[in-house]
Amino acid sequence: MHDDPTAHRPARAGLRFPVRTAVAAGAAAVLVALAAARGTGTTASTPPAPPAPPAPAAADQRGESSDDPPEGRALTPFDTRHPAVGRLDAHLLKAVQRAARDARRDGVEFRITSGRRSAEHQQRLLDEATEKYGSAEVARQYVNTPGKSAHVSGKAVDIGPTDADDWLVRHGSDYGLCQVYTNEMWHFELLTAPGGECPAQLRNAAG
Template sequence: MGVAGRMAGGRRRVAVGVVATVVLGLAAACAGNPPAAQKALSTLEATVASLSPGGSPSPSSTEDGQVPDGVTLSPFDTKAAAVRNLDPALLAALRKAAGDAKAQGIEMSVTSGWRSKAYQQRLLDKAVAKYGSLEQARRFVNTPEKSAHVSGKAVDVGATAADYWMIQHGAKYGLCQVYANEIWHFELLTTPGGTCPAPLADAAG
């Protein structure tokens, strides 16, 4: 069976499980057992809440740091692990920058923040498949051992207008562009108001 078939089968099993839960809950209610019915309903609500229309986890349930496609995270969204697990000093600086940017008409979002080691490894594996070698992949995605995302000390900012605003003003908050080929990747590399170091060529550097 192909990957698509396995995914479809998994979705069918989830659907069957949800239906079974509802049926059991209704049966319990009819039998005069409201607590069991309420528990079944809660299970259904939790299952539905954890899935987006495309079957991807919602940001509140994505505990490995993934940000689902089409989801925009605010630097103030503490429900998302990608934001919540950032280094406190980095998060505080980011929020100050976001507030000042907004006052100037620039909306800032977090496109990626903290990542688990497992998630970072999946990203690296995909990059190796895309670019053909670990050496080339590491220009864009670091290893879990070296990634500042895994330690919570790096954040990727969007949209493009916010990226360029941060490149221009980020040093005021201690935030610096780290890689020349990633205008969105920022880390705390200087004291607020200090001078940022020159960006490295890429993540492999």
């Protein structure tokens, strides 16, 4: 005689209902917890706001003379934040920096006494020279016009002190740097390839 196949069905049915009830209750609890969390803003943290950009530097009140070396402080070839240095032609600046590093090994420090100039700055220098020497013709031997000055285009640099000039006169061509005028041992331009030969010097800025 076989067992009655329906003998255990009520027991199995009775087990299923408590499981469904427990699952439903658990889901409800999760939903309640999520809703409460949303209300308190703890489900996801708000990403932090990006940092504010730095405030722009105050404008230089010197206007057209902003490329003047700062009073009381000599510029080096590495003071690129100053317009007189930072706005030099990139190839010229790189050559001067290389030379400065090598000169330092010989105990010689480069200083930039004048670098890139605005056209207004150059004209002011020419006017001052004209007043000093009494004529524009004589002044032009020392200060070029804004339209011809390599300082205005950022392709000339004046180096000091004298021992640095002397070092660069002797070694400048190794970096492509050449003294341009015989009456200005401090004025250098990038006029040849490194290791090349510098062109003949001009008598003065007037040519």
